[in-house]
Amino acid sequence: MDTQIKDVARAAGVSATSVSRVLNNSPHVSEKLEKKVRQAIEQLNYTPSMIAKSLKRNKTNLIGVIIADITSGYQASVLSGIEEECARRGYHLLVSNIKENTKKVMDYLQVFQEMRVDGILLMHGKMNEEIQSFIKRTHIPIIAQADVGFDLPVVTIDNIQAAYDATEYLIRKGHRRIAMLAGDMQDTSEGRHRCQGYIAACKHYGITIDHSLIRYGDYKLDTGYWLMEELLQNRENHSFTAVFAVSDDMAVGAMNRIHDRGLRVPDDFSVISIDGGPMSDIVRPRLTAIHQPVDRITRTVLDLLFERIEPEKYRSELPPSGWVNRIPHDLIEKESCKDL
Amino acid sequence: MDTQIKDVARAAGVSATSVSRVLNNSPHVSEKLEKKVRQAIEQLNYTPSMIAKSLKRNKTNLIGVIIADITSGYQASVLSGIEEECARRGYHLLVSNIKENTKKVMDYLQVFQEMRVDGILLMHGKMNEEIQSFIKRTHIPIIAQADVGFDLPVVTIDNIQAAYDATEYLIRKGHRRIAMLAGDMQDTSEGRHRCQGYIAACKHYGITIDHSLIRYGDYKLDTGYWLMEELLQNRENHSFTAVFAVSDDMAVGAMNRIHDRGLRVPDDFSVISIDGGPMSDIVRPRLTAIHQPVDRITRTVLDLLFERIEPEKYRSELPPSGWVNRIPHDLIEKESCKDL
DNA sequence: CTGAAAGCGCTTACAG
DNA sequence: CTGAAAGCGCTTACAG
Numbered sequence: 146m147d148t149q150i151k152d153v154a155r156a157a158g159v160s161a162t163s164v165s166r167v168l169n170n171s172p173h174v175s176e177k178l179e180k181k182v183r184q185a186i187e188q189l190n191y192t193p194s195m196i197a198k199s200l201k202r203n204k205t206n207l208i209g210v211i212i213a214d215i216t217s218g219y220q221a222s223v224l225s226g227i228e229e230e231c232a233r234r235g236y237h238l239l240v241s242n243i244k245e246n247t248k249k250v251m252d253y254l255q256v257f258q259e260m261r262v263d264g265i266l267l268m269h270g271k272m273n274e275e276i277q278s279f280i281k282r283t284h285i286p287i288i289a290q291a292d293v294g295f296d297l298p299v300v301t302i303d304n305i306q307a308a309y310d311a312t313e314y315l316i317r318k319g320h321r322r323i324a325m326l327a328g329d330m331q332d333t334s335e336g337r338h339r340c341q342g343y344i345a346a347c348k349h350y351g352i353t354i355d356h357s358l359i360r361y362g363d364y365k366l367d368t369g370y371w372l373m374e375e376l377l378q379n380r381e382n383h384s385f386t387a388v389f390a391v392s393d394d395m396a397v398g399a400m401n402r403i404h405d406r407g408l409r410v411p412d413d414f415s416v417i418s419i420d421g422g423p424m425s426d427i428v429r430p431r432l433t434a435i436h437q438p439v440d441r442i443t444r445t446v447l448d449l450l451f452e453r454i455e456p457e458k459y460r461s462e463l464p465p466s467g468w469v470n471r472i473p474h475d476l477i478e479k480e481s482c483k484d485l
Numbered sequence: 486m487d488t489q490i491k492d493v494a495r496a497a498g499v500s501a502t503s504v505s506r507v508l509n510n511s512p513h514v515s516e517k518l519e520k521k522v523r524q525a526i527e528q529l530n531y532t533p534s535m536i537a538k539s540l541k542r543n544k545t546n547l548i549g550v551i552i553a554d555i556t557s558g559y560q561a562s563v564l565s566g567i568e569e570e571c572a573r574r575g576y577h578l579l580v581s582n583i584k585e586n587t588k589k590v591m592d593y594l595q596v597f598q599e600m601r602v603d604g605i606l607l608m609h610g611k612m613n614e615e616i617q618s619f620i621k622r623t624h625i626p627i628i629a630q631a632d633v634g635f636d637l638p639v640v641t642i643d644n645i646q647a648a649y650d651a652t653e654y655l656i657r658k659g660h661r662r663i664a665m666l667a668g669d670m671q672d673t674s675e676g677r678h679r680c681q682g683y684i685a686a687c688k689h690y691g692i693t694i695d696h697s698l699i700r701y702g703d704y705k706l707d708t709g710y711w712l713m714e715e716l717l718q719n720r721e722n723h724s725f726t727a728v729f730a731v732s733d734d735m736a737v738g739a740m741n742r743i744h745d746r747g748l749r750v751p752d753d754f755s756v757i758s759i760d761g762g763p764m765s766d767i768v769r770p771r772l773t774a775i776h777q778p779v780d781r782i783t784r785t786v787l788d789l790l791f792e793r794i795e796p797e798k799y800r801s802e803l804p805p806s807g808w809v810n811r812i813p814h815d816l817i818e819k820e821s822c823k824d825l
Numbered sequence: 826c827t828g829a830a831a832g833c834g835c836t837t838a839c840a841g
Numbered sequence: 842c843t844g845a846a847a848g849c850g851c852t853t854a855c856a857g
Contacts (some may be wrong), residue, residue: 147601150579188654190622192595192598193599194540194599194601195599195601196536196539196540196545196600196601197540197602199536200534200536200537200540205536215555215561215564215565215568216565216763217563218556218558218564221555221556221561222556224555224582225555225582225584228580228581229582229584232581234593237579237596237600238579238580239577239578239579240568240578240580241564241568241572242564242568242569244565244569252572255532256577258532258533259532259535260536260577261531261534261535261536267705280497282530328691366767397767401767401769404769404771406604423556427706427741427766427768428768429741429744429745429769444624466790
């Protein structure tokens with residue numbers, strides 16, 4: 146169907162081997178031959194098949210990305226950065242979109258394995274037996290951009306510290322009754338860590354934990370919205386002046402519920418979140434947040450990944466596998482928190 | 486490196502042919518043989534190589550998607566829907582993210598061609614000579630989710646009518662001085678059509694066009710923000726009471742600039758947009774918009790695409806190629822426009 | 826510097 | 842129902 150290497154060879158009056166050499170910029174190719182080949186390629190409008198090349202070379206230049214929710218602005222911005230850098234290195238992305246549905250992760254890992262991707266990026270922290278066993282078994286390099294809680298290279302902020310910092314920030318502003326919109330406690334250390342950080346900060350400042358101020362959910366906007374409503378409904382018995390949400394999206398959901406109830410941020414409630422992605426600058430008031438340094442995380446993730454995919458090209462002084470890379474975060478003050 | 490079909494064959498004591506038959510659920514396989522093979526597959530943890538299979542079958546089950554900006558909530562929601570439906574049909578997505586940079590389109594089309602994708606989705610309307618010539622030349626099925634303005638199956642709303650309806654809505658609410666945050670006029674019929682619709686509505690209602698109320702840009706939030714600032718600065722000579730933005734993101738940018746200037750939507754300015762994606766429900770006030778029916782567009786795009794990829798499986802009564810499919814839009818009233 | 830030949834891991838007529 | 846063999850479109854020792 147497509148024109149192939151032998152057609153080019155014939156047109157140029159050389160061997161397929163030579164065409165291949167020109168295509169791959171091998172050394173030891175005479176200028177004359179190269180010119181003939183390039184001309185034939187041009188003429189026949191030849192596009193080499195990466196499929197055949199991949200089979201032969203046992204390398205696809207494909208990266209599989211497991212992403213929790215592509216419609217999350219934060220995650221989309223991460224994906225965008227990854228895509229750009231991978232393209233720069235000559236790799237392309239096979240994306241999944243598991244919509245926070247852990248069951249779909251295995252389906253995709255399977256697909257990635259079948260497609261013989263050169264590497265996998267796991268941007269979703271929820272684990273189960275099956276996934277863990279796959280990860281242990283496969284020889285495809287995998288890097289996680291999440292606290293997966295077992296032996297696998299991981300790049301993430303220090304989630305305990307981040308939650309601690311966010312909570313402490315509110316406390317220092319005079320808040321003592323702080324609600325938390327927490328992540329999932331089930332299978333993710335990320336969710337647990339952030340909760341731990343919150344509790345640790347409260348304890349450190351002598352604040353008794355009121356468990357009915359902690360609401361568990363996923364990281365979605367709608368969830369934040371409705372969890373906030375629950376908190377507001379319980380307000381008489383369990384009052385609070387600030388909300389710590391574990392994602393921008395949840396925080397915005399909460400802010401919207403506050404708004405829709407005719408209340409105001411930060412006058413009635415201060416709100417802080419973790420992510421500090423695009424959404425935190427879009428909403429009004431702008432959202433004060435623990436900022437995950439996307440660029441640096443992305444760079445580190447890809448450095449680790451490519452070091453494994455092409456060690457000869459990207460070797461470095463990085464620590465051994467299994468290492469947890471904690472990227473420092475910072476708290477960016479905007480407009481959603483006020484001093485009490 | 487990986488275990489392969491012949492390893493399974495050996496372990497099961499059958500031929501590779503038989504293993505292949507079991508893998509592909511071919512008929513005429515005895516239960517006994519199948520059981521042996523399945524067992525061997527299980528035991529060796531065999532995952533077939535889609536690369537080899539693709540080469541042989543001349544089919545990759547890959548769809549290439551050209552997306553303008555993955556960090557746009559609207560586009561991310563479209564991509565998410567496409568991903569889901571493709572996965573259901575056994576196809577996977579190779580994504581690009583051209584960031585509104587038309588030059589990158591060709592790079593990706595090239596990659597898609599090399600990867601021998603089975604189909605291409607073009608979700609970006611800007612064209613140039615090179616892209617057009619590629620599209621004409623390639624035999625890979627392509628469907629555009631944008632008004633590309635030449636012979637290629639297209640699925641989109643009626644952009645002229647959509648802009649007309651948005652403008653008319655404002656006019657009927659008593660607005661006569663309506664600013665427009667327009668798209669790009671350069672290489673996209675979408676941008677031009679939306680402008681035409683705006684002008685047509687104004688003319689129909691006897692409103693003189695004030696060209697300094699029309700600002701051109703891309704579809705991004707920041708652009709909307711700064712174009713709005715320009716409009717506000719010119720307000721003394723060119724007053725207006727309403728803004729029609731050609732994307733949710735631009736509208737939100739405009740709303741933010743209005744807010745940051747200490748003004749209010751809809752009290753000081755009414756705002757309407759085209760898209761009606763997730764963002765339109767996230768902002769406060771909620772954004773009144775021409776709603777692009779994402780689900781229906783996605784479904785139509787994929788129906789057209791798969792009909793071309795697998796005509797035997799997905800044949801239908803669809804009109805011939807080159808056909809422009811206009812999906813009806815609707816105007817969803819929310820909170821960002823007021824009666825004058 | 827150049828080319829003939831083998832082989833990457835599958836599928837598929839073809840023959841039995 | 843089952844298998845031997847050819848071939849998908851490339852690359853890469855090997856030989857010259």
